[in-house]
Amino acid sequence: MEHHPSRARLRGKGYFSRLGPGIVTGAADDDPSGIATYSQVGAQTGYRLLWGTVLLFPLAFAVQEACARLAIVSGKGLAAIIRERLPRSILVIAVSLVAIANTVNIAADLGSIAAALNLLIPIPHMVGVIATAVVIALLEIFIPYHRYAKILRWLCLSLLAYVAVMFVVQVKWADVGVDSFIPHFNWSRMDISLLIAIAGTTISPYLFFWQAAEEVEDGDEHGHPEANKPHMRAMRVDVGSGMFATIFVAASIMITAAATLNANGITNIDTAEQAAQALTPIAGQYASLLFLLGIVGTGLLTVPVLAGATSYALAETFGWSESLEKKPGQARWFYGVILLSIAIGLTLNLIGVNPIQFLIIAAITNGLAAPFLMAVIWWLGRDKTLLRGWTSPWWSQALVGIAILAMTALPIMWLLAP
DSSP states (O other): SSTTTTOOOOOOOOHHHHHHHHHHHHHEEEHHHHHHHHHHHHHHHHHTHHHHHHHHHHHHHHHHHHHHHHHHHHSSOOHHHHHHSSSSHHHHHHHHHHHHHHHHHHHHHHHHHHHHHHHTSOOHHHHHHHHHHHHHHHHHHHOHHHHHHHHHHHHGGGGGGHHHHHHSSSSHHOOOOOOHSSHHHHHHHHHHHHHHHHHHHSOOOOHHHHHHHHHHHHHHHHOOOOOOHHHHHHHHHHHHHHHHHHHHHHHHHHHHHHTTGGGOOOOOOOSSSHHHGGGGGEEEEEEGHHHHHHHHHHHHHHHHHEEEHHHHHHHHHTTOOOOSSGGGGGSSSHHHHHHHHHHHHHHHHGGOOOOHHHHHHHHHHHHHHHHHHHHHHHHHHEEEEEEEEGGOOOOHHEEEEEEEHHHHHHHHHHHHHH
């Protein structure tokens, strides 16, 4: 049976519901860490770093397309492929990096959901964190993910509020146009840190493993097909749609924060209340509620993706039974890792880091871990014995290569900057 037989069609009723793993990946990319990062960048720098989102779109698309290609052709997840094709030391480093980055991200997202809940329900922060962790763990374990994700996709539409704000506030569109396509930034550690955070939250390590794992899961559900041109075209449409959506929302959040917060002298976001102020022009007194829906919707979608990506990576490494469609008794170790990831994320919240700052830290952690993992993906995409006639095309290799160089150069630039 053809894999996602209708996801290749861009036109027609119900396109949103027809999309495959790419749209879930894209929605998960605009997680609480992303919302906080893009809001902070817009508040702190105005429109100056918008060019970063434009530049990241083709790079993010190429990386996710390469991950999906590897899974479709091999029928295996990313960690399983690395285990078979590369030295064990590379497998250990890759899985360790994604596990560490994911755990920090889970901790940050749990804290941010609790902080957003506190806007409406005055409960102690740690009570909110614990309640959030328990609810997410129960949902991920006892509800098949394909049903869970369909519901949460609609919650994530609350992010379109940032798009709406752009058209009711005084946006300097001439500046937006210039800053979107002419790169410039201050030679300072602050600007470079923000660029690392933007790149890290857009091209995130957990998305690499998740994209591959879900391609395999969907392939198994529909009958894993032989790779063919219609299948690859469908995958590209799906991945491209997801990445375009995440970049468009990211740019909208930055523009909104620049036009509302930065324009009014708010250049640093320390609390959820300050972040919610960006939505005041269209939501008024309900800005906190709208912000809460966006944070909770993306958080509930993303934390399972983060924990699931870690669990898929470890399951493929050790050969455990794996699938979010299986019951806990059918994949004990797989679900055990999910519970452990959430538990560690919960524990990290005990150290008392400000939730908004924790999100920025998570984005930077992703930015530091991504180059090594992308280099592995680039190498595997060129493996003719693995992919046969479906090796990554030249444009994909070039874009992934540029992404590796750019995300490797940024930390070096940070060290050299004043």
